[in-house]
Amino acid sequence: MNKIFTLIFLIILCNQVSAQDTLWFTKTGHLYFISHTDIIDIDANHYQTGSFLNTRTGEIVFTLLMKSFKFSLPLAEEHFNENYVESEKFPKATFKGRILDYDAMKLFPDIDYKVIVEGDLTIHGVTSKVKEQGVLRRTGNEIRANSKFTILLETYNIKVPNIVEDKVAKEIPIDVEMKYEPYKKSGGK
Amino acid sequence: MRWIGWVFGMFLLLAGLPVQGQNDLLDMLDQEIKPVRVPVDATFKSTRVINCHSVERMRGGDLEFHVSHRFGLINSGFKKFYGLDESSSHVSLEYGITDWMEVGLGRATVNEYFNGFAKFSPIRQSKGRWAMPVSASIYLAAMTTTKDYPDPAWVVDAIHRRTFVAQILVARKFAPWLSLQVSPTWIHRNMVATPQDPNRLFALGMGGRLKFTKRVALSIEYFLLKDRTLLTGPPRYNPLSIGLDIETGSHVFQIFVTNSFNILENGFIGETTRTWTKKELHVGFNISRVFTVIRKKHE
Numbered sequence: 001m002n003k004i005f006t007l008i009f010l011i012i013l014c015n016q017v018s019a020q021d022t023l024w025f026t027k028t029g030h031l032y033f034i035s036h037t038d039i040i041d042i043d044a045n046h047y048q049t050g051s052f053l054n055t056r057t058g059e060i061v062f063t064l065l066m067k068s069f070k071f072s073l074p075l076a077e078e079h080f081n082e083n084y085v086e087s088e089k090f091p092k093a094t095f096k097g098r099i100l101d102y103d104a105m106k107l108f109p110d111i112d113y114k115v116i117v118e119g120d121l122t123i124h125g126v127t128s129k130v131k132e133q134g135v136l137r138r139t140g141n142e143i144r145a146n147s148k149f150t151i152l153l154e155t156y157n158i159k160v161p162n163i164v165e166d167k168v169a170k171e172i173p174i175d176v177e178m179k180y181e182p183y184k185k186s187g188g189k
Numbered sequence: 190m191r192w193i194g195w196v197f198g199m200f201l202l203l204a205g206l207p208v209q210g211q212n213d214l215l216d217m218l219d220q221e222i223k224p225v226r227v228p229v230d231a232t233f234k235s236t237r238v239i240n241c242h243s244v245e246r247m248r249g250g251d252l253e254f255h256v257s258h259r260f261g262l263i264n265s266g267f268k269k270f271y272g273l274d275e276s277s278s279h280v281s282l283e284y285g286i287t288d289w290m291e292v293g294l295g296r297a298t299v300n301e302y303f304n305g306f307a308k309f310s311p312i313r314q315s316k317g318r319w320a321m322p323v324s325a326s327i328y329l330a331a332m333t334t335t336k337d338y339p340d341p342a343w344v345v346d347a348i349h350r351r352t353f354v355a356q357i358l359v360a361r362k363f364a365p366w367l368s369l370q371v372s373p374t375w376i377h378r379n380m381v382a383t384p385q386d387p388n389r390l391f392a393l394g395m396g397g398r399l400k401f402t403k404r405v406a407l408s409i410e411y412f413l414l415k416d417r418t419l420l421t422g423p424p425r426y427n428p429l430s431i432g433l434d435i436e437t438g439s440h441v442f443q444i445f446v447t448n449s450f451n452i453l454e455n456g457f458i459g460e461t462t463r464t465w466t467k468k469e470l471h472v473g474f475n476i477s478r479v480f481t482v483i484r485k486k487h488e
Contacts, residue, residue, distance in 0.1 A: 027222055050222040052214045061214040067227045072484045074248035074288075075439060082231045083403050083436075088365050091227075096215050161404070164438045 022056035024143050024180035031064065031176055035169040042076045042168070044069040053136075053143060053180050058102025060117060060145075062095040084158050084168075090125045097121075097130075109138050117147070123156040134176070145178040229314040232324055232362040233370070235441040235477055236283065236291075238396035239410040239430040240449060240457045241372050244326045244360040246308050247285030250483030255281045255295070257452045259473040262463070272471060279452040284482070289313075297332075297453050304453055306330035306354075314362060328356040332453055349380040354454040356394075369397040374412070376455050383421045391415045392458045398434060406434040408443065412458050426464040428457050430473070443475040 029049030035042040049064040066087040071077035081087040097119015106113045113136040121130045134147030150173045153160065160168045233243035236253060247253050257279040261272030269275065281295025281304075291308045312325040333350045353376070360370035372394030381388055396410035410430045417425045432445020448465050449457035463469035 025221065048222075048225070050218050052218050052221075054214065059214055061218055063215065063218050063222060065225065065227065067230075068225070070485070072486070073481050074251055074285075074485060075479050075481065078231050079438070082365075086365075094215060161437075167438065 022054055023183035024053040024055060025183035026051050026178050026180050029062070029064075029176070029178040031069075031174060033172050033174045035172055037167055037169050039167050042071065042073055044071040044077070044080070046070070049176075049178070051145075051178055051180070052183070053145065053178075055104055055107055055143070058099035058104075060095075060097055060099065060119070062093075064093050065091060066093060067091065084153075084160070085124050090123075093121075093123045095119055095121045095130075099136075100131075107136060107138050107143070109140075112137050121151075123151070124158050126156045128155050141182065143178075143180040145176070145180065147176040149174055149176075224317045226318045226320070227316045229316060229324070229362050232314065232360045232368045233398060234406065234434050234436050235443060235475065237443065237475055237477075238370055238372075238394075238398070239408055239432055239443060239445050239473075239475075240428065240447065240452065241370075241374075241394050241396060241410055241412070241454070242308065242326075242328050242356065242358060243370060243396075244310060244324045244358045246289075246291035246310055246326065247283055247479070249285050249287045250481060250485060251285045252480045252482045253281075253283040253293075254478045254480070255279075255283055255293075256476045257473065258475075259447065259450050259452060259471045261450075261471065263446075263470050263472060264468050277450050277452060297451075297456070299451050299453075299456055300334045301336040302332045302334050302453055302456075304330055304332035314360075323359050323361045325360075326358040328354070328358060330354040330454065332455065345380070351379045352455045353377045353379075356454070366400045367397070368400075369395075371395055372412075374454060374458060376459060378455060378459070385419070386421050387416060387419055390455075390459050394458075404436045408432050408434050408445065414458055420459070423462040425459065426461050428461045429465055432473075439479045441475075441477040443477075445473050446470050447473050 027050045028047060029051050031046040031049050033044055046064055046069050048068045049062060051062045053060050066085050067081060069077065069080065071080065097117050099115045100118055115134050115136055116131060117134055118131040120127050132147055132149040134145060137144045150171050153170055153172065233245045235243060236245050237243055259277045261269055261275030263272050265272050277299045279295055279297040281293050283291055283293035285291050289310045293306050295304050297304065306329060308326055308328045310324065310326040312321060312323065314324040315321045332352050338345065355375045356372050358370060358372050360368055362368045374392045374394055376390040378388050392412045392414045394410065394412045398406040398408040400406040412428050414425065414427055426448060428447060428449040430445050430447035432443055435442045448463045448470055449461040450471055451457045451460050
């Protein structure tokens with residue numbers, strides 16, 4: 001009987017350990033986007049992007065509050081929230097996806113692991129399948145993730161009225177810069 | 190008995206494994222990210238409800254060029270081109286020193302007033318953690334008339350030309366389509382027409398907007414002037430204004446109908462001598478153009 005309990009204990013322990021060991025977390029992820037036109041550049045940063053990376057399964061998720069984008073043009077921030085992404089109706093943007101052909105062994109310290117991430121990106125209440133490239137790099141006790149990709153406003157049903165059509169770009173490049181740390185369950189404390 | 194232990198063990202192993210797989214990472218993330226305090230923006234599109242200042246102000250680094258016009262009486266007929274021949278106007282420059290402090294300088298045609306003001310917005314409506322139900326701004330203004338006195342023999346100190354205004358503007362955005370504001374207003378006039386006229390006036394302003402598309406809103410504003418029957422001269426009426434707010438990028442255009450010809454607070458609150466009941470109405474508009482003087486740095 002003792003052996004059985006030892007086994008049960010070990011199984012539980014293993015599950016616990018693996019759950020903690022493979023989840024990486026950040027709530028201070030950085031995003032940057034710019035709408036570049038000949039007339040005006042409108043750019044914004046987001047420093048409170050939350051993300052989990054599961055290095056066992058290759059799952060990756062992001063969530064962010066649209067309202068927390070900081071614009072260099074203050075009036076653009078108001079227009080962004082009020083007229084374009086409608087932050088009160090759709091407060092969050094999320095991404096849920098996984099790394100294609102994920103191989104945990106390639107996440108070797110100090111070596112870039114080029115990945116392709118596929119999943120559902122939800123902005124402005126519209127969910128779209130995306131497939132983008134990125135780089136993971138493990139250094140010491142952190143994992144950095146970087147990606148650059150472009151979205152079309154049209155895809156997410158973000159309408160630009162004719163009157164400001166030449167001031168807002170139709171394609172928006174986005175830079176993603178994450179610094180994950182091993183996840184320690186905070187339990188909301 | 191041994192196999193029971195093994196089965197039990199296997200069961201636990203299987204039961205234990207999916208826990209992590211099934212646990213939706215996105216839900217976990219939501220729990221992990223604590224709710225933050227999110228300010229409620231754009232209670233009003235403009236820094237004015239119509240005549241009255243709104244709780245909004247320029248953000249730090251933004252400069253507003255604000256132009257207001259009130260045309261003559263609509264019912265003045267074709268001879269006066271339905272009031273368009275005549276107008277009172279006010280132009281001002283208003284600058285956001287920080288996100289919560291704005292200063293402005295302006296000039297009004299009626300009684301040739303120069304005005305200066307400061308608007309502070311210490312309280313912002315917010316959602317989430319430590320939610321705040323309303324936004325509040327304090328508006329403090331001083332104005333001085335540069336008009337010649339009717340009789341040049343009058344020798345009066347410059348101080349008598351001044352009027353001061355204080356307002357507490359409290360607004361709540363109930364929904365993206367509905368914002369309401371109350372605006373208790375105190376006006377102190379250093380010189381009044383007769384000794385019977387009170388120097389101090391108190392008025393309660395009420396206003397709101399109903400946004401029916403992303404860029405167009407219906408706005409309404411009304412002021413109740415206390416003691417208005419004590420004022421000498423022509424009877425005074427409470428100003429009521431109804432109009433549309435139209436936003437186009439960095440411009441806000443407000444067009445409305447009002448019974449006040451004056452644009453500054455002491456005028457539209459204390460000197461409105463026309464009334465809706467006699468159909469004595471003016472068409473008015475406000476145009477606001479915002480320039481970003483200093484871009485914010487976030488690095």
